[in-house]
Amino acid sequence: xxxxxxxxxxxxxxxxxxxxxxxxxxxxxxxxxxxxxxxxxxxxxxxxxxxxxxxxxxxxxxxxxxxxxxxxxxxxxxxxxxxxxxxxxxxxxxxxxxxxxxxxxxxxxxxxxxxxxxxxxxxxxxxxxxxxxxxxxxxxxxxxxxxxxxxxxxxxxxxxxxxxxxxxxxxxxxxxxxxxxxxxxxxxxxxxxxxxxxxxxxxxxxxxxxxxxxxxxxxxxxxxxxxxxxxxxxxxxxxxxxxxxxxxxxxxxxxxxxxxxxxxxxxxxxxxxxxxxx
Amino acid sequence: xxxxxxxxxxxxxxxxxxxxxxxxxxxxxxxxxxxxxxxxxxxxxxxxxxxxxxxxxxxxxxxxxxxxxxxxxxxxxxxxxxxxxxxxxxxxxxxxxxxxxxxxxxxxxxxxxxxxxxxxxxxxxxxxxxxxxxxxxxxxxxxxxxxxxxxxxxxxxxxxxxxxxxxxxxxxxxxxxxxxxxxxxxxxxxxxxxxxxxxxxxxxxxxxxxxxxxxxxxxxxxxxxxxxxxxxxxxx
Numbered sequence: 001x002x003x004x005x006x007x008x009x010x011x012x013x014x015x016x017x018x019x020x021x022x023x024x025x026x027x028x029x030x031x032x033x034x035x036x037x038x039x040x041x042x043x044x045x046x047x048x049x050x051x052x053x054x055x056x057x058x059x060x061x062x063x064x065x066x067x068x069x070x071x072x073x074x075x076x077x078x079x080x081x082x083x084x085x086x087x088x089x090x091x092x093x094x095x096x097x098x099x100x101x102x103x104x105x106x107x108x109x110x111x112x113x114x115x116x117x118x119x120x121x122x123x124x125x126x127x128x129x130x131x132x133x134x135x136x137x138x139x140x141x142x143x144x145x146x147x148x149x150x151x152x153x154x155x156x157x158x159x160x161x162x163x164x165x166x167x168x169x170x171x172x173x174x175x176x177x178x179x180x181x182x183x184x185x186x187x188x189x190x191x192x193x194x195x196x197x198x199x200x201x202x203x204x205x206x207x208x209x210x211x212x213x214x215x216x217x218x219x220x221x222x223x224x225x226x227x228x229x230x231x232x233x234x235x236x237x238x239x240x241x242x243x244x245x246x247x248x249x250x251x252x253x254x255x256x257x258x259x260x261x262x263x264x265x266x267x268x269x270x271x272x273x274x275x276x277x278x
Numbered sequence: 279x280x281x282x283x284x285x286x287x288x289x290x291x292x293x294x295x296x297x298x299x300x301x302x303x304x305x306x307x308x309x310x311x312x313x314x315x316x317x318x319x320x321x322x323x324x325x326x327x328x329x330x331x332x333x334x335x336x337x338x339x340x341x342x343x344x345x346x347x348x349x350x351x352x353x354x355x356x357x358x359x360x361x362x363x364x365x366x367x368x369x370x371x372x373x374x375x376x377x378x379x380x381x382x383x384x385x386x387x388x389x390x391x392x393x394x395x396x397x398x399x400x401x402x403x404x405x406x407x408x409x410x411x412x413x414x415x416x417x418x419x420x421x422x423x424x425x426x427x428x429x430x431x432x433x434x435x436x437x438x439x440x441x442x443x444x445x446x447x448x449x450x451x452x453x454x455x456x457x458x459x460x461x462x463x464x465x466x467x468x469x470x471x472x473x474x475x476x477x478x479x480x481x482x483x484x485x486x487x488x489x490x491x492x493x494x495x496x497x498x499x500x501x502x503x504x505x506x507x508x509x510x511x512x513x514x
Contacts, residue, residue, distance in 0.1 A: 024315070116494060155494035156502070158315035183494075186428040197465035197492035198502075199385075199411075200378070201316045206413050206428075207381035230413055230427040 021125055023158045026114075026151055030134035031164060037137040041080045041109045045142035046258070049077060051267075053252035054084035054182060054220015055239040057117065058099040060092055063242050065250055065269060066102040072267065073106050076254065080108050080141075084220045085115025085153065085182030086241075091124045100131060111139065111149060115182040115221065119153040136161055138168045144257055146172040150181035152219075155197050157205065169212035176262050177214045178255070184219040184237045186228050194222035194246070209233050215262060216255075224248045225266065234264070245271065301329040307484065307509025309341075314502055317378075319343040321351055321507075325458060333360045337372075339458050347378040352459040353421075358393075366395040370403070374459060375421040384418035385411045386426075387461055389434055399440035399450075407432040407461050433464050446476040452488075467491040468503075474511065481512045 021029070029035060051073065058064040073081065083103065088095035103110050114135035118124050128135065135151035148168055150157060157165070169177060185202045187195040196202050209217060216234045225248040226237040240250040251268030309321035325339025335358050343351035356372025370393055376385040391405025410426035412418045436454035453469040455462035462468050470488030477483045488505040 154500065155492060156315065156500075160315075162315060186430075189430045191431055191433055191464035193465050193493045195465070197463070197494060198313065198316060199463050199466075200313060203378055203383040203385075203411065203413070204316055204381050207378075207383050210382075210413060210415070228428060 020119055020154075023151055023154055023156055024160055026125065026153075027136050027158060027161045027164065029129070030136040030151070031160070035129055035134040037133050038109075038111055038139060040139050040141055043079045043142045045144055047256075048079045048142055049254055049256045050141070051076075051078050051081040051252045051254050052084060052180060052218045052236075053081075053238050053240040053250075054113075054218075055086040055115070055223060055241045056083060056099070056102075057086050057089040057241045057244075058095050058102060059089050059242065060094050060098075062098040062102070064098075064102055065240050065242050066106065068269060069240070069252065070102075070106045073108050076267075078108060078254065080110060081106065081252075082111045082147065082149075082180050082218075083113065084180055084218060084238075085113045086117040086220060087112060087115065087128075088117060091118055091121025091127075096127050096131075111147065111180070113149050113180055113182055114151050114153040116153050116155070136164060138172070140172075140175065142257065144176060145255075145262065146175040146177045148172075148177065148179050150179060152181045152183040152196060155183050156201060162204070162208070166208060166212075169208065169214065173212065176257075177212065179209060179214055179217040181217070181219050183221050184226075184235065185217065186226075186230070186235055187222050187224075187237065188226060192222070192246075206230055206233075216264070218253060222246055223250075225251060225268065227266075236264075238266070240269075302514045303327045303329070303512065304514065305484070305509060305511035307486075307507040309505065309507040311506075312504045317346045319345045319347060319351070323352075323459065323509075334358065337458055341459055347380045349379040350377045352376050354387075354459055356458065368393045370405070372458070373421075374461065376460070377418060382415040382418055383411065383413050384420075385409055386421055386424055387432075389432075389456060389461060391434055391436070391456070393436065399443055401436065401438040403434075403436040403454075403456075405434050405456075407434050407456070409461070409463070430463075432461060434461060442473075447473070448482075449473040462490060465493040466503075467493065468505075470505070472507075480514060481510055484509045484511050 056064050087099045112132040138148045140146045184195045210231045214233050218236045220239040222237050223239045223241050223246045228235045236253050238253045249268040255264050304326040306324035312318050321341050321343050323341035327335050327337040329335040338355040340353040341351040354374030358368050358370040360368050371390045374387045387407050387409050389407035391403045393403030395401050409432050410424045410429045417423045434456040438452045440450040442449035450472050468490040472486035474482040474484045486507040490503045492500050
């Protein structure tokens with residue numbers, strides 16, 4: 001893929017921008033068996049809770065909302081959490097170190113997806129795959145819920161990932177299935193850039209999720225909160241950056257499995273609260 | 279439905295006052311659209327514009343596809359009215375329907391724009407469209423279903439610069455997210471080249487190559503889509 005960087009104020013690494021592995025190359029590596037995917041978290045299969053959010057974007061000084069989330073995770077008895085890309089703001093070694101340490105400090109198991117801020121940096125993909133494993137993988141929790149993590153770090157899925165997704169959705173029939181990724185498919189009625197860019201690719205993905213009765217797709221990238229229901233699937237955007245919201249407040253979605261059904265609720269932080277945390 | 283009514287009104291009003299002989303401009307092309315990992319298809323499209331009075335025209339078209347999403351790909355109708363002679367300022371309205379049979383998805387759209395030709399060979403236009411994607415497997419065929427779970431506004435624009443205009447040859451650069459049958463969304467920036475050769479007195483051979491730059495985020499862009507077209511256009 002040929003790519004062009006337009007001028008602006010983001011600290012992207014030009015070399016990585018032009019020469020990072022394509023989504024096809026990353027997915028091939030993901031599915032090669034050489035990367036170790038995170039295993040299923042041990043939970044009470046009759047009752048468990050998990051949180052999802054994107055874009056913690058840990059800053060170079062360690063600033064993030066993960067300290068507040070750590071307190072919530074204990075108070076709300078969250079069993080594990082999922083971070084849907086843009087783990088750091090600029091992908092520097094310092095930020096990567098802070099991000100990993102802050103995720104660990106929550107004291108709960110976690111899963112990560114790859115975001116554009118993670119990918120378009122020097123060594124970004126190498127850091128992600130050696131620290132968290134593949135960017136495209138699936139995990140079944142408590143024999144009840146199947147989480148499918150997709151790599152949309154450069155805004156597209158590619159044929160191999162589509163094929164993998166369909167085979168995993170087919171295998172997961174009978175389970176409650178949730179797709180977790182960085183880019184969303186819909187971001188409201190106002191024209192905006194922060195979602196998967198191709199109308200055709202969005203239609204193809206939504207069609208697939210409809211056909212297999214996927215319960216939810218959760219994403220970030222857009223720094224806002226949105227819930228949209230298309231057919232029988234709930235589409236969430238839930239980002240938790242320490243600053244720079246496009247609209248709304250930062251926060252996360254909690255899913256609760258109980259009484260043989262899955263429910264969700266939104267938890268958010270007021271913007272005027274102190275974001276600093278380590 | 280407003281757009282349909284507008285077309286009927288325009289046709290009635292301008293047909294009543296018509297003093298010019300009707301001129302019809304038919305065209306057809308065979309196209310190939312390739313978007314890696316998403317869609318590969320052949321497209322057979324045809325349509326016409328009818329200048330039924332001096333100041334107004336109606337246009338419409340239909341495209342069929344093969345390979346991925348076989349069947350109807352797009353169809354639509356529209357009208358254009360010249361409101362100022364200076365710079366050929368026109369108001370244009372169109373309604374379109376898209377289908378992707380393999381994905382059981384469709385989209386209905388209504389668009390309006392203002393276009394002008396401030397310099398000979400340079401056309402500029404801008405406007406807005408309302409998109410209503412239909413992801414309901416039982417409803418996606420219908421051009422009358424405008425109730426969408428994921429509707430959106432869409433800025434539309436057109437820049438078309440004919441930089442070669444010889445007796446038999448024409449060549450142009452275009453940067454536009456709207457044509458008679460399709461609209462690209464605000465994250466896609468389509469551009470390309472087209473040319474034509476007057477092979478017969480009233481007919482030209484046409485060719486077009488296009489791509490689109492996809493905007494991923496504030497600073498990130500990527501080229502992916504490829505669109506090739508070969509066809510004919512006439513003036514009868």
